[in-house]
Amino acid sequence: xxxxxxxxxxxxxxxxxxxxxxxxxxxxxxxxxxxxxxxxxxxxxxxxxxxxxxxxxxxxxxxxxxxxxxxxxxxxxxxxxxxxxxxxxxxxxxxxxxxxxxxxxxxxxxxxxxxxxxxxxxxxxxxxxxxxxxxxxxxxxxxxxxxxxxxxxxxxxxxxxxxxxxxxxxxxxxxxxxxxxxxxxxxxxxxxxxxxxxxxxxxxxxxxxxxxxxxxxxxxxxxxxxxxxxxxxxxxxxxxxxxxxxxxxxxxxxxxxxxxxxxxxxxxxxxxxxxxxxxxxxxxxxxxxxxxxxxxxxxxxxxxxxxxxxxxxxxxxxxxxxxxxxxxxxxxxxxxxxxxxxx
Amino acid sequence: xxxxxxxxxxxxxxxxxxxxxxxxxxxxxxxxxxxxxxxxxxxxxxxxxxxxxxxxxxxxxxxxxxxxxxxxxxxxxxxxxxxxxxxxxxxxxxxxxxxxxxxxxxxxxxxxxxxxxxxxxxxxxxxxxxxxxxxxxxxxxxxxxxxxxxxxxxxxxxxxxxxxxxxxxxxxxxxxxxxxxxxxxxxxxxxxxxxxxxxxxxxxxxxxxxxxxxxxxxxxxxxxxxxxxxxxxxxxxxxxxxxxxxxxxxxxxxxxxxxxxxxxxxxxxxxxxxxxxxxxxxxxxxxxxxxxxxxxxxxxxxxxxxxxxxxxxxxxxxxxxxxxxxxxxxxxxxxxxxxxxxx
DNA sequence: CTGAAAGCGCTAACAC
DNA sequence: GTGTTAGCGCTTTCAG
Numbered sequence: 001x002x003x004x005x006x007x008x009x010x011x012x013x014x015x016x017x018x019x020x021x022x023x024x025x026x027x028x029x030x031x032x033x034x035x036x037x038x039x040x041x042x043x044x045x046x047x048x049x050x051x052x053x054x055x056x057x058x059x060x061x062x063x064x065x066x067x068x069x070x071x072x073x074x075x076x077x078x079x080x081x082x083x084x085x086x087x088x089x090x091x092x093x094x095x096x097x098x099x100x101x102x103x104x105x106x107x108x109x110x111x112x113x114x115x116x117x118x119x120x121x122x123x124x125x126x127x128x129x130x131x132x133x134x135x136x137x138x139x140x141x142x143x144x145x146x147x148x149x150x151x152x153x154x155x156x157x158x159x160x161x162x163x164x165x166x167x168x169x170x171x172x173x174x175x176x177x178x179x180x181x182x183x184x185x186x187x188x189x190x191x192x193x194x195x196x197x198x199x200x201x202x203x204x205x206x207x208x209x210x211x212x213x214x215x216x217x218x219x220x221x222x223x224x225x226x227x228x229x230x231x232x233x234x235x236x237x238x239x240x241x242x243x244x245x246x247x248x249x250x251x252x253x254x255x256x257x258x259x260x261x262x263x264x265x266x267x268x269x270x271x272x273x274x275x276x277x278x279x280x281x282x283x284x285x286x287x288x289x290x291x292x293x294x295x296x297x298x299x300x301x302x303x304x305x306x307x308x309x310x311x312x313x314x315x316x317x318x319x320x321x322x323x324x325x326x327x328x329x330x331x332x333x334x335x336x337x338x339x340x341x342x343x
Numbered sequence: 344x345x346x347x348x349x350x351x352x353x354x355x356x357x358x359x360x361x362x363x364x365x366x367x368x369x370x371x372x373x374x375x376x377x378x379x380x381x382x383x384x385x386x387x388x389x390x391x392x393x394x395x396x397x398x399x400x401x402x403x404x405x406x407x408x409x410x411x412x413x414x415x416x417x418x419x420x421x422x423x424x425x426x427x428x429x430x431x432x433x434x435x436x437x438x439x440x441x442x443x444x445x446x447x448x449x450x451x452x453x454x455x456x457x458x459x460x461x462x463x464x465x466x467x468x469x470x471x472x473x474x475x476x477x478x479x480x481x482x483x484x485x486x487x488x489x490x491x492x493x494x495x496x497x498x499x500x501x502x503x504x505x506x507x508x509x510x511x512x513x514x515x516x517x518x519x520x521x522x523x524x525x526x527x528x529x530x531x532x533x534x535x536x537x538x539x540x541x542x543x544x545x546x547x548x549x550x551x552x553x554x555x556x557x558x559x560x561x562x563x564x565x566x567x568x569x570x571x572x573x574x575x576x577x578x579x580x581x582x583x584x585x586x587x588x589x590x591x592x593x594x595x596x597x598x599x600x601x602x603x604x605x606x607x608x609x610x611x612x613x614x615x616x617x618x619x620x621x622x623x624x625x626x627x628x629x630x631x632x633x634x635x636x637x638x639x640x641x642x643x644x645x646x647x648x649x650x651x652x653x654x655x656x657x658x659x660x661x662x663x664x665x666x667x668x669x670x671x672x673x674x675x676x677x678x679x680x681x682x683x684x685x686x
Numbered sequence: 687c688t689g690a691a692a693g694c695g696c697t698a699a700c701a702c
Numbered sequence: 703g704t705g706t707t708a709g710c711g712c713t714t715t716c717a718g
Contacts, residue, residue: 006405008695019705024697032703049483051461055401056695059710062349064398074423083417096462099442118394119439140392228626257630264632283571287600289607289632351711362689367713375687399711402694 007050015044027052066096067310068121070112072104072129072153076254077282078299079127082151085303086125093311095122102129104225110137117141123310128153130192130225135160147313147320149306153197161320163306165297165330167197171204173332174249174277174295179212181275181340183247186214189222189234189259190251201251201279220245231258238274239266247275247338253282256292260337275338290336297330350393358387370395409439410653411464413455415447415472415496419597420625421642422470425494428646429468436654438465445472447568453480460484466653471496473535473568478503490656490663492649496540504663506649508640508673510540514547516675517592517620517638522555524618524683526590529557532565532577532602533594544594544622563588574601581617582609590618590681596625599635603680618681633679640673 009023016023018037026033026041033041044050058064067090071079083099090097098116102109109129116124117140124141127150135155141148142159151163178186188205190198202221209216222237224230234255238245239262250256256278260270268274270290278285278294285292305326313320352366359366361380369376369384376384387393401407410433414422426442433440441459445452452472459467460483467484470493478498484491485502494506521529531548533541545564552559565580567573577598581588593599599621603613611617613633621628621637628635648669656663 006695010695020695021697021706022704024695025704028697034703037703051463053402053695054462055398055407056710057697059396059398059402059694059712060696060698062710074417074426075420077418080417096441098439119397120394254626261630261632283597284627284630287597287604287627287631289604349711353711363711364690364713365688367711368688371713377687380687396711399694400713402696402710403712403714405694 006053007045007048008053009050011048012041012044012050015048016040064096064120064122065094066098066119066121067307068116068119068124068126069097069099070109070116070124070126071099071101072109072127074101076280078152078280078297081299082127082303082306085300085305086307087303088300089304089307089311093315095311104130106130106132113137113141117144117146121146123147123149123314125149125151125306125310127151128155128195130195133194147310149310149320151302151306153195156196156325159321161309161323161326163302163309163326163328164196165302165328167200168204168207170279170295170297170330170332171201171249172208173204174201174279175205175208176212177293177332177334178247178249178275178277178338179208179214181247181271181338183245183275184214185220185243185245186247186249187220187222187238187241187245188249188251189224189231189255191226192223198251205249226252226255228254228258231255232262235259235262235266239263239268245274247277249277251279253278253280253285253292253294256294256337257284257288260288260292271336271338271340275340277332277338281333285335293335293338294333295330296333297328302328349396350388350391351396352393354391355384355387355393358391359383407439407463407465408437409441409462409464410650411459411462411467411469412440412442413452413459413467413469414442414444415452415470417444419623421495421623421640424642425470425646425649428643428648429650430646431643432647432650432654436658438654447473449473449475456480456484460487460489464489466490466492466657468492468494468649468653470494471498471538473538476537490653492653492663494645494649496538499539499668502664504652504666504669506645506652506669506671507539508645508671510543511547511550513622513638513640513673513675514544514592515551516547517544517622518548518551519555520636520675520677521590521592521618521620521681522551522557524590524614524681526588526618527557528563528586528588529590529592530563530565530581530584530588531592531594532567532574532598534569535566541594548592569595569598571597571601574598575605578602578605578609582606582611588617590620592620594622596621596623596628596635596637599637599680600627600631603631603635614679614681614683618683620675620681624676628678636678636681637676638673639676640671645671 009020013020013023023041026038100112102112106129109132149161154162193199222234278292281294281296285294312318352363356363356366366384369381443455445455449472452475492504497505536542565577599619621635624637624639628637655661
């Protein structure tokens with residue numbers, strides 16, 4: 001193995017006195033090649049330390065065997081689970097992953113989309129940033145016929161395939177649970193209502209209040225950016241309300257934990273004074289006190305489903321445009337933060 | 344823009360009545376091309392919706408402009424910070440990232456290394472899995488002259504560049520802090536001592552005990568896999584010790600949180616009965632009760648440093664083999680979980 | 687400042 | 703079952 005010099009199929013061909021085409025076929029397990037030759041090819045490849053030049057192959061085949069993944073952040077349990085699911089499926093199918101994250105910025109998201117497009121991904125799986133409103137940056141993909149699958153944070157128009165949970169239902173059952181625990185004034189802490197997930201959860205929240213004859217005032221809705229600072233502020237704001245809320249439904253477990261901390265620091269008891277329900281079922285929920293009631297939904301499944309749909313489409317097994325919306329199961333996990341009555 | 348047909352530099356050249364070579368040079372801001380021509384080229388490229396074919400370019404230049412990153416897991420704050428740091432630097436320098444994670448399995452790590460090698464990354468940044476002992480899977484990189492940088496979990500032999508913190512010192516100050524708080528029997532919960540980070544922290548722990556005249560028994564060392572289950576077991580084991588420890592130094596914040604939960608469930612008060620110090624400064628430490636004393640070290644800086652070193656080497660600005668070990672600062676963050684005396 | 691031409695390593699018609 | 707050949711899109715000498 002001379003350093004610096006790459007082994008090519010020509011080297012293998014020469015050593016074996018066969019043609020490069022045969023080597024190429026052999027390496028791909030083409031059935032037209034006899035068992036013996038194939039074995040000789042593989043052995044020689046090993047011996048010489050051959051490695052495929054993916055760039056030559058991709059150039060030739062004009063397809064990259066790469067799937068782009070566009071997410072808002074990497075730092076949540078949920079996202080890493082989704083990634084794990086995607087990775088499992090794509091790896092099995094022999095695709096590479098190019099992962100980009102937008103740090104919740106629509107501008108960076110557009111830049112990443114452009115980059116992935118220029119990298120010629122065969123398909124794209126994406127979850128949108130907070131403030132993404134237009135889907136223009138995905139247009140090039142559509143024009144080139146590169147299939148798109150959105151998950152979780154999506155924009156639902158006619159021709160996107162989306163993998164989501166029933167956020168409205170989740171919002172409803174979370175709120176209903178609080179009502180069943182005796183809460184009369186429930187505050188909802190969430191992020192920009194322009195984003196489907198938050199809009200839907202809010203809708204569920206409102207519907208549940210309405211169906212149970214509870215009234216709603218604007219002050220019961222707190223919209224922020226789900227940061228630690230925002231969590232503290234939300235809690236302080238609730239402390240000043242008259243009357244104070246006796247239940248909170250928060251759209252994210254981290255912010256729930258922050259809120260709870262601030263409330264407890266101010267002498268409130270959870271769930272007696274205020275019952276709390278979060279969202280996502282992050283590890284944190286089971287470590288804080290009291291343990292957090294939350295909505296669980298399977299990131300890994302969402303990832304697998306998104307990836308599988310995309311790949312089946314790429315392989316021509318199914319057409320992605322036929323399956324428009326896939327809803328993944330979700331459930332309420334009841335823990336102490338909301339439990340005022342025996343179950 | 345006809346669908347399915349890619350625009351190449353030949354198309355641009357033809358439209359402009361110049362040669363493909365000129366277009367290629369223009370696109371790369373080659374100073375040999377006049378401003379006017381360059382502008383015309385860019386405008387036409389825009390108009391036609393041209394996108395570079397990276398595969399053709401890489402094939403031609405036989406370098407990929409890609410850096411591989413090999414990590415044990417994605418699900419920690421620390422790792423995602425490192426990744427953010429790496430990404431910042433590599434993006435600025437125009438490199439792509441190929442990220443692989445080994446789920447703490449040496450076997451998968453080797454497979455990932457092989458894959459990245461076959462993908463021909465120009466350089467590799469890695470942090471090892473728990474049970475990785477041999478560095479054989481990195482040999483191909485060395486043989487081909489592909490530069491390697493290890494961070495955090497490393498194997499220190501002569502010719503690897505490593506970016507680490509002073510784990511022994513951190514272990515020492517964590518332990519010393521507990522001693523200063525009046526702890527007489529301190530237990531250390533950690534992972535496989537084959538891994539440098541854990542071995543060094545343990546060394547610091549032992550040194551601190553020794554320097555302060557405290558004796559050590561084998562039972563004061565608990566080695567596990569840092570899972571939730573392991574955290575619970577560790578706590579239960581300590582509850583059975585006679586006498587019970589009055590201080591714990593745990594190598595990871597998550598396990599600290601789990602341990603604390605179990606101890607509290609069993610009626611122990613923290614820090615009065617047992618003082619706890621963790622490691623990593625994850626977000627969780629500030630949300631549990633009492634807030635967790637821990638060691639902070641800057642993942643983002645480690646990522647940036649690792650990436651910068653690698654890239655400078657690739658660009659020939661500096662030689663990676665000259666800088667063998669880079670130590671990043673770290674510090675003890677004191678919170679309530681360990682505070683028995685006024686500061 | 688620009689053009690002509692060769693070649694990076696691989697695959698896929700098309701032959702035989 | 704195997705060989706010949708052309709070409710994927712780009713960069714880069716070498717010429718002018």
